[in-house]
Amino acid sequence: MKHQHPYTKTIIIVLSFLFMITSCAKKESNHFVGMTKVVLREAGNQLLLRNLDSTSLILPVKEIEPYFYSISFEKPLRFEPSNIVTVIDSSLNLASLSKNYRVEVLQCADREVAYSYEMNVEEERTIIPCAGRFLPEACYTINIQFLDIVVPSGFRKKHVPYVLVFGVLVYVFFLYIRKSKSQPISEEKSTLSYSIIGSFQFYPEQSKLVKSATEISLSKKECELLEIFVAHPNQIIKRDDLTKKIWEDNGVFVGRSLDTYISKLRKILKDDDSIRITNAHGIGYKLEMD
Structure with missing residues:
Protein backbone atom coordinates (compact mmCIF):
# COMPACT_ATOMS: atom_id res chain seq x y z
CA MET A 1 0.00 0.00 0.00
CA LEU A 147 -22.08 52.06 -0.66
CA ASP A 148 -19.87 50.26 1.87
CA ILE A 149 -21.32 46.84 1.09
CA VAL A 150 -19.84 44.02 3.18
CA VAL A 151 -20.68 40.52 2.00
CA PRO A 152 -21.07 38.14 4.98
CA SER A 153 -18.32 35.87 3.71
CA GLY A 154 -15.80 38.64 4.28
CA PHE A 155 -15.00 39.57 0.71
CA ARG A 156 -16.73 40.71 -2.44
CA LYS A 157 -17.40 38.93 -5.70
CA LYS A 158 -14.50 40.69 -7.39
CA HIS A 159 -12.11 39.12 -4.86
CA VAL A 160 -12.99 35.55 -5.85
CA PRO A 161 -10.43 35.32 -8.72
CA TYR A 162 -7.65 36.46 -6.37
CA VAL A 163 -8.58 33.76 -3.86
CA LEU A 164 -8.55 31.13 -6.60
CA VAL A 165 -5.13 32.29 -7.80
CA PHE A 166 -3.87 32.14 -4.22
CA GLY A 167 -5.15 28.59 -3.92
CA VAL A 168 -3.38 27.54 -7.11
CA LEU A 169 -0.12 29.12 -5.90
CA VAL A 170 -0.39 27.26 -2.60
CA TYR A 171 -0.97 24.02 -4.47
CA VAL A 172 2.04 24.60 -6.78
CA PHE A 173 4.22 25.51 -3.79
CA PHE A 174 3.43 22.26 -2.01
CA LEU A 175 4.05 20.29 -5.19
CA TYR A 176 7.44 21.97 -5.54
CA ILE A 177 8.37 21.09 -1.96
CA ARG A 178 7.23 17.53 -2.48
CA LYS A 179 9.26 17.14 -5.66
CA SER A 180 12.41 18.73 -4.26
CA LYS A 181 12.35 16.54 -1.14
CA SER A 182 11.54 13.29 -2.90
CA GLN A 183 14.05 13.58 -5.75
CA PRO A 184 17.09 11.37 -5.01
CA ILE A 185 20.60 12.68 -5.49
CA SER A 186 21.40 9.97 -8.02
CA GLU A 187 18.53 11.20 -10.19
CA GLU A 188 19.92 14.73 -10.15
CA LYS A 189 23.32 13.47 -11.23
CA SER A 190 21.83 11.44 -14.05
CA THR A 191 20.51 14.61 -15.63
CA LEU A 192 24.04 15.98 -16.13
CA SER A 193 25.19 15.85 -19.75
CA TYR A 194 28.10 13.59 -20.62
CA SER A 195 29.76 11.96 -23.61
CA ILE A 196 30.76 8.35 -24.07
CA ILE A 197 34.43 7.77 -24.86
CA GLY A 198 35.00 4.04 -25.07
CA SER A 199 34.43 2.76 -21.55
CA PHE A 200 34.61 6.27 -20.08
CA GLN A 201 31.89 8.79 -19.38
CA PHE A 202 33.14 12.32 -19.94
CA TYR A 203 31.53 15.13 -17.91
CA PRO A 204 32.99 18.39 -19.30
CA GLU A 205 30.97 20.60 -16.96
CA GLN A 206 32.49 18.83 -13.96
CA SER A 207 35.92 18.32 -15.55
CA LYS A 208 35.98 14.59 -14.90
CA LEU A 209 35.95 11.13 -16.45
CA VAL A 210 34.06 8.23 -14.91
CA LYS A 211 34.88 4.57 -15.48
CA SER A 212 33.27 1.76 -13.52
CA ALA A 213 32.15 4.17 -10.79
CA THR A 214 35.69 5.53 -10.51
CA GLU A 215 36.05 9.26 -11.00
CA ILE A 216 39.14 10.78 -12.61
CA SER A 217 39.55 14.52 -12.19
CA LEU A 218 40.83 16.55 -15.12
CA SER A 219 42.61 19.86 -15.11
CA LYS A 220 41.05 22.74 -16.99
CA LYS A 221 43.39 22.36 -19.97
CA GLU A 222 42.99 18.57 -20.07
CA CYS A 223 39.23 18.98 -20.06
CA GLU A 224 39.26 21.61 -22.80
CA LEU A 225 41.53 19.49 -25.01
CA LEU A 226 39.46 16.35 -24.53
CA GLU A 227 36.28 18.27 -25.26
CA ILE A 228 37.69 19.33 -28.64
CA PHE A 229 38.73 15.77 -29.47
CA VAL A 230 35.32 14.38 -28.49
CA ALA A 231 33.61 16.93 -30.71
CA HIS A 232 35.71 15.71 -33.68
CA PRO A 233 36.32 11.96 -33.21
CA ASN A 234 38.61 10.21 -35.70
CA GLN A 235 39.55 13.55 -37.25
CA ILE A 236 42.97 15.16 -37.37
CA ILE A 237 42.99 18.46 -35.50
CA LYS A 238 45.84 20.78 -36.37
CA ARG A 239 48.28 21.83 -33.67
CA ASP A 240 47.68 25.46 -34.52
CA ASP A 241 43.94 25.06 -34.03
CA LEU A 242 44.41 23.38 -30.65
CA THR A 243 46.87 25.94 -29.35
CA LYS A 244 44.75 28.82 -30.56
CA LYS A 245 41.58 27.52 -28.92
CA ILE A 246 43.18 26.52 -25.63
CA TRP A 247 46.02 28.96 -25.04
CA GLU A 248 46.43 31.83 -27.46
CA ASP A 249 42.99 33.26 -26.74
CA ASN A 250 44.22 33.79 -23.20
CA GLY A 251 47.42 35.48 -24.35
CA VAL A 252 49.70 32.80 -22.87
CA PHE A 253 52.91 31.58 -24.53
CA VAL A 254 52.51 27.91 -25.45
CA GLY A 255 55.92 26.33 -26.08
CA ARG A 256 55.59 22.56 -25.60
CA SER A 257 52.57 22.82 -23.31
CA LEU A 258 50.34 21.12 -25.87
CA ASP A 259 52.56 18.04 -26.06
CA THR A 260 52.64 17.85 -22.26
CA TYR A 261 48.85 17.82 -21.92
CA ILE A 262 48.46 15.35 -24.79
CA SER A 263 50.82 13.04 -22.92
CA LYS A 264 48.73 13.39 -19.75
CA LEU A 265 45.51 12.53 -21.59
CA ARG A 266 47.14 9.46 -23.15
CA LYS A 267 48.08 8.18 -19.69
CA ILE A 268 44.53 8.70 -18.43
CA LEU A 269 42.97 6.89 -21.41
CA LYS A 270 45.55 4.07 -21.68
CA ASP A 271 43.35 1.60 -19.76
CA ASP A 272 40.96 1.42 -22.71
CA ASP A 273 42.46 -0.07 -25.88
CA SER A 274 39.51 1.07 -27.99
CA ILE A 275 40.52 4.72 -27.75
CA ARG A 276 43.84 6.46 -28.30
CA ILE A 277 45.26 9.84 -29.20
CA THR A 278 47.58 9.48 -32.19
CA ASN A 279 50.07 11.91 -33.66
CA ALA A 280 49.80 13.02 -37.29
CA HIS A 281 53.43 14.03 -37.81
CA GLY A 282 53.86 17.69 -38.56
CA ILE A 283 50.10 18.27 -38.63
CA GLY A 284 48.38 17.60 -35.33
CA TYR A 285 46.55 14.96 -33.27
CA LYS A 286 43.58 12.65 -33.64
CA LEU A 287 41.32 10.87 -31.14
CA GLU A 288 40.81 7.41 -32.61
CA MET A 289 37.78 5.48 -31.41
CA ASP A 290 36.93 1.92 -32.51
Whole structure:
Protein backbone atom coordinates (compact mmCIF):
# COMPACT_ATOMS: atom_id res chain seq x y z
CA MET A 1 0.00 0.00 0.00
CA LYS A 2 1.31 3.43 -0.92
CA HIS A 3 1.79 5.88 1.92
CA GLN A 4 0.12 9.24 1.49
CA HIS A 5 2.56 12.13 1.29
CA PRO A 6 2.39 14.28 4.46
CA TYR A 7 1.54 17.39 2.43
CA THR A 8 -1.28 15.76 0.47
CA LYS A 9 -3.82 16.11 3.27
CA THR A 10 -2.84 19.75 3.80
CA ILE A 11 -3.26 20.52 0.10
CA ILE A 12 -6.69 18.86 0.03
CA ILE A 13 -7.82 20.80 3.11
CA VAL A 14 -6.60 24.16 1.73
CA LEU A 15 -8.20 23.65 -1.67
CA SER A 16 -11.46 22.40 -0.13
CA PHE A 17 -11.58 25.44 2.16
CA LEU A 18 -10.98 27.82 -0.75
CA PHE A 19 -13.61 26.07 -2.85
CA MET A 20 -16.12 26.30 -0.01
CA ILE A 21 -15.45 30.02 0.52
CA THR A 22 -15.69 30.90 -3.17
CA SER A 23 -18.86 28.82 -3.59
CA CYS A 24 -20.52 30.54 -0.63
CA ALA A 25 -19.42 33.95 -1.88
CA LYS A 26 -20.85 33.25 -5.32
CA LYS A 27 -24.18 32.08 -3.89
CA GLU A 28 -24.44 35.10 -1.60
CA SER A 29 -23.53 37.46 -4.42
CA ASN A 30 -26.10 35.91 -6.77
CA HIS A 31 -28.74 36.12 -4.05
CA PHE A 32 -27.96 39.80 -3.45
CA VAL A 33 -28.15 40.62 -7.18
CA GLY A 34 -31.43 38.75 -7.65
CA MET A 35 -33.06 40.26 -4.57
CA THR A 36 -31.90 43.77 -5.48
CA LYS A 37 -33.34 43.56 -9.00
CA VAL A 38 -36.71 42.41 -7.66
CA VAL A 39 -36.81 45.20 -5.07
CA LEU A 40 -35.80 47.92 -7.54
CA ARG A 41 -38.33 46.73 -10.07
CA GLU A 42 -41.04 47.03 -7.44
CA ALA A 43 -39.75 50.51 -6.58
CA GLY A 44 -40.08 51.45 -10.25
CA ASN A 45 -43.63 50.11 -10.25
CA GLN A 46 -44.54 52.23 -7.23
CA LEU A 47 -43.11 55.33 -8.91
CA LEU A 48 -45.27 54.72 -11.98
CA LEU A 49 -48.36 54.23 -9.83
CA ARG A 50 -47.68 57.51 -8.04
CA ASN A 51 -47.40 59.05 -11.48
CA LEU A 52 -50.88 57.64 -12.22
CA ASP A 53 -49.42 55.22 -14.76
CA SER A 54 -50.50 51.60 -14.41
CA THR A 55 -49.95 50.42 -17.98
CA SER A 56 -46.46 51.37 -19.19
CA LEU A 57 -43.59 48.99 -18.65
CA ILE A 58 -40.55 49.06 -16.43
CA LEU A 59 -37.57 47.94 -18.49
CA PRO A 60 -35.31 45.19 -17.09
CA VAL A 61 -33.24 46.34 -14.12
CA LYS A 62 -29.55 46.29 -15.11
CA GLU A 63 -26.51 45.61 -12.97
CA ILE A 64 -24.01 48.08 -14.42
CA GLU A 65 -21.26 46.85 -12.11
CA PRO A 66 -21.21 45.19 -8.67
CA TYR A 67 -23.64 47.02 -6.35
CA PHE A 68 -24.55 49.55 -9.06
CA TYR A 69 -28.00 49.20 -10.69
CA SER A 70 -30.10 51.06 -13.24
CA ILE A 71 -33.91 51.37 -13.62
CA SER A 72 -35.36 52.50 -16.96
CA PHE A 73 -38.93 53.10 -18.09
CA GLU A 74 -40.83 52.55 -21.32
CA LYS A 75 -42.41 56.01 -21.42
CA PRO A 76 -41.51 59.52 -20.23
CA LEU A 77 -42.75 60.40 -16.77
CA ARG A 78 -42.93 63.29 -14.34
CA PHE A 79 -41.18 62.93 -10.97
CA GLU A 80 -41.56 64.49 -7.59
CA PRO A 81 -38.18 63.88 -5.90
CA SER A 82 -39.77 63.22 -2.51
CA ASN A 83 -41.65 60.28 -4.06
CA ILE A 84 -38.38 58.80 -5.33
CA VAL A 85 -36.79 59.12 -1.89
CA THR A 86 -39.78 57.57 -0.09
CA VAL A 87 -40.41 54.73 -2.53
CA ILE A 88 -36.81 53.56 -2.89
CA ASP A 89 -36.10 53.85 0.83
CA SER A 90 -39.19 51.88 1.86
CA SER A 91 -38.53 49.20 -0.78
CA LEU A 92 -34.93 48.66 0.31
CA ASN A 93 -35.88 48.61 3.99
CA LEU A 94 -38.60 46.04 3.32
CA ALA A 95 -35.99 43.68 1.83
CA SER A 96 -33.40 44.54 4.53
CA LEU A 97 -30.93 45.74 1.92
CA SER A 98 -28.18 48.26 2.57
CA LYS A 99 -29.20 51.62 4.01
CA ASN A 100 -26.11 53.27 2.54
CA TYR A 101 -26.72 54.14 -1.09
CA ARG A 102 -26.65 56.95 -3.65
CA VAL A 103 -29.42 57.67 -6.17
CA GLU A 104 -29.02 59.62 -9.41
CA VAL A 105 -31.83 60.49 -11.81
CA LEU A 106 -30.33 60.89 -15.30
CA GLN A 107 -31.93 62.51 -18.33
CA CYS A 108 -31.94 60.02 -21.20
CA ALA A 109 -31.23 62.71 -23.79
CA ASP A 110 -27.90 63.97 -22.48
CA ARG A 111 -27.16 61.70 -19.46
CA GLU A 112 -27.03 64.77 -17.24
CA VAL A 113 -28.00 64.36 -13.58
CA ALA A 114 -31.45 65.87 -13.09
CA TYR A 115 -31.63 64.95 -9.41
CA SER A 116 -29.54 63.03 -6.89
CA TYR A 117 -29.35 62.29 -3.20
CA GLU A 118 -27.49 60.05 -0.77
CA MET A 119 -28.84 57.98 2.11
CA ASN A 120 -26.74 56.84 5.04
CA VAL A 121 -27.42 54.84 8.16
CA GLU A 122 -25.85 57.78 10.00
CA GLU A 123 -28.54 60.41 9.63
CA GLU A 124 -26.13 63.35 9.67
CA ARG A 125 -24.49 61.98 6.53
CA THR A 126 -27.78 61.73 4.61
CA ILE A 127 -28.16 64.35 1.86
CA ILE A 128 -31.59 64.97 0.27
CA PRO A 129 -31.67 68.29 -1.65
CA CYS A 130 -34.71 70.04 -3.16
CA ALA A 131 -37.16 67.22 -2.46
CA GLY A 132 -40.26 69.35 -3.11
CA ARG A 133 -39.58 70.38 -6.71
CA PHE A 134 -41.11 68.43 -9.60
CA LEU A 135 -39.00 67.14 -12.45
CA PRO A 136 -40.64 67.88 -15.83
CA GLU A 137 -42.02 65.04 -17.91
CA ALA A 138 -39.16 63.40 -19.80
CA CYS A 139 -37.28 60.15 -20.25
CA TYR A 140 -35.31 59.32 -17.11
CA THR A 141 -33.00 56.57 -15.88
CA ILE A 142 -32.56 56.00 -12.15
CA ASN A 143 -29.17 54.73 -10.97
CA ILE A 144 -28.76 53.25 -7.49
CA GLN A 145 -25.29 52.59 -6.13
CA PHE A 146 -24.90 50.75 -2.83
CA LEU A 147 -22.08 52.06 -0.66
CA ASP A 148 -19.87 50.26 1.87
CA ILE A 149 -21.32 46.84 1.09
CA VAL A 150 -19.84 44.02 3.18
CA VAL A 151 -20.68 40.52 2.00
CA PRO A 152 -21.07 38.14 4.98
CA SER A 153 -18.32 35.87 3.71
CA GLY A 154 -15.80 38.64 4.28
CA PHE A 155 -15.00 39.57 0.71
CA ARG A 156 -16.73 40.71 -2.44
CA LYS A 157 -17.40 38.93 -5.70
CA LYS A 158 -14.50 40.69 -7.39
CA HIS A 159 -12.11 39.12 -4.86
CA VAL A 160 -12.99 35.55 -5.85
CA PRO A 161 -10.43 35.32 -8.72
CA TYR A 162 -7.65 36.46 -6.37
CA VAL A 163 -8.58 33.76 -3.86
CA LEU A 164 -8.55 31.13 -6.60
CA VAL A 165 -5.13 32.29 -7.80
CA PHE A 166 -3.87 32.14 -4.22
CA GLY A 167 -5.15 28.59 -3.92
CA VAL A 168 -3.38 27.54 -7.11
CA LEU A 169 -0.12 29.12 -5.90
CA VAL A 170 -0.39 27.26 -2.60
CA TYR A 171 -0.97 24.02 -4.47
CA VAL A 172 2.04 24.60 -6.78
CA PHE A 173 4.22 25.51 -3.79
CA PHE A 174 3.43 22.26 -2.01
CA LEU A 175 4.05 20.29 -5.19
CA TYR A 176 7.44 21.97 -5.54
CA ILE A 177 8.37 21.09 -1.96
CA ARG A 178 7.23 17.53 -2.48
CA LYS A 179 9.26 17.14 -5.66
CA SER A 180 12.41 18.73 -4.26
CA LYS A 181 12.35 16.54 -1.14
CA SER A 182 11.54 13.29 -2.90
CA GLN A 183 14.05 13.58 -5.75
CA PRO A 184 17.09 11.37 -5.01
CA ILE A 185 20.60 12.68 -5.49
CA SER A 186 21.40 9.97 -8.02
CA GLU A 187 18.53 11.20 -10.19
CA GLU A 188 19.92 14.73 -10.15
CA LYS A 189 23.32 13.47 -11.23
CA SER A 190 21.83 11.44 -14.05
CA THR A 191 20.51 14.61 -15.63
CA LEU A 192 24.04 15.98 -16.13
CA SER A 193 25.19 15.85 -19.75
CA TYR A 194 28.10 13.59 -20.62
CA SER A 195 29.76 11.96 -23.61
CA ILE A 196 30.76 8.35 -24.07
CA ILE A 197 34.43 7.77 -24.86
CA GLY A 198 35.00 4.04 -25.07
CA SER A 199 34.43 2.76 -21.55
CA PHE A 200 34.61 6.27 -20.08
CA GLN A 201 31.89 8.79 -19.38
CA PHE A 202 33.14 12.32 -19.94
CA TYR A 203 31.53 15.13 -17.91
CA PRO A 204 32.99 18.39 -19.30
CA GLU A 205 30.97 20.60 -16.96
CA GLN A 206 32.49 18.83 -13.96
CA SER A 207 35.92 18.32 -15.55
CA LYS A 208 35.98 14.59 -14.90
CA LEU A 209 35.95 11.13 -16.45
CA VAL A 210 34.06 8.23 -14.91
CA LYS A 211 34.88 4.57 -15.48
CA SER A 212 33.27 1.76 -13.52
CA ALA A 213 32.15 4.17 -10.79
CA THR A 214 35.69 5.53 -10.51
CA GLU A 215 36.05 9.26 -11.00
CA ILE A 216 39.14 10.78 -12.61
CA SER A 217 39.55 14.52 -12.19
CA LEU A 218 40.83 16.55 -15.12
CA SER A 219 42.61 19.86 -15.11
CA LYS A 220 41.05 22.74 -16.99
CA LYS A 221 43.39 22.36 -19.97
CA GLU A 222 42.99 18.57 -20.07
CA CYS A 223 39.23 18.98 -20.06
CA GLU A 224 39.26 21.61 -22.80
CA LEU A 225 41.53 19.49 -25.01
CA LEU A 226 39.46 16.35 -24.53
CA GLU A 227 36.28 18.27 -25.26
CA ILE A 228 37.69 19.33 -28.64
CA PHE A 229 38.73 15.77 -29.47
CA VAL A 230 35.32 14.38 -28.49
CA ALA A 231 33.61 16.93 -30.71
CA HIS A 232 35.71 15.71 -33.68
CA PRO A 233 36.32 11.96 -33.21
CA ASN A 234 38.61 10.21 -35.70
CA GLN A 235 39.55 13.55 -37.25
CA ILE A 236 42.97 15.16 -37.37
CA ILE A 237 42.99 18.46 -35.50
CA LYS A 238 45.84 20.78 -36.37
CA ARG A 239 48.28 21.83 -33.67
CA ASP A 240 47.68 25.46 -34.52
CA ASP A 241 43.94 25.06 -34.03
CA LEU A 242 44.41 23.38 -30.65
CA THR A 243 46.87 25.94 -29.35
CA LYS A 244 44.75 28.82 -30.56
CA LYS A 245 41.58 27.52 -28.92
CA ILE A 246 43.18 26.52 -25.63
CA TRP A 247 46.02 28.96 -25.04
CA GLU A 248 46.43 31.83 -27.46
CA ASP A 249 42.99 33.26 -26.74
CA ASN A 250 44.22 33.79 -23.20
CA GLY A 251 47.42 35.48 -24.35
CA VAL A 252 49.70 32.80 -22.87
CA PHE A 253 52.91 31.58 -24.53
CA VAL A 254 52.51 27.91 -25.45
CA GLY A 255 55.92 26.33 -26.08
CA ARG A 256 55.59 22.56 -25.60
CA SER A 257 52.57 22.82 -23.31
CA LEU A 258 50.34 21.12 -25.87
CA ASP A 259 52.56 18.04 -26.06
CA THR A 260 52.64 17.85 -22.26
CA TYR A 261 48.85 17.82 -21.92
CA ILE A 262 48.46 15.35 -24.79
CA SER A 263 50.82 13.04 -22.92
CA LYS A 264 48.73 13.39 -19.75
CA LEU A 265 45.51 12.53 -21.59
CA ARG A 266 47.14 9.46 -23.15
CA LYS A 267 48.08 8.18 -19.69
CA ILE A 268 44.53 8.70 -18.43
CA LEU A 269 42.97 6.89 -21.41
CA LYS A 270 45.55 4.07 -21.68
CA ASP A 271 43.35 1.60 -19.76
CA ASP A 272 40.96 1.42 -22.71
CA ASP A 273 42.46 -0.07 -25.88
CA SER A 274 39.51 1.07 -27.99
CA ILE A 275 40.52 4.72 -27.75
CA ARG A 276 43.84 6.46 -28.30
CA ILE A 277 45.26 9.84 -29.20
CA THR A 278 47.58 9.48 -32.19
CA ASN A 279 50.07 11.91 -33.66
CA ALA A 280 49.80 13.02 -37.29
CA HIS A 281 53.43 14.03 -37.81
CA GLY A 282 53.86 17.69 -38.56
CA ILE A 283 50.10 18.27 -38.63
CA GLY A 284 48.38 17.60 -35.33
CA TYR A 285 46.55 14.96 -33.27
CA LYS A 286 43.58 12.65 -33.64
CA LEU A 287 41.32 10.87 -31.14
CA GLU A 288 40.81 7.41 -32.61
CA MET A 289 37.78 5.48 -31.41
CA ASP A 290 36.93 1.92 -32.51
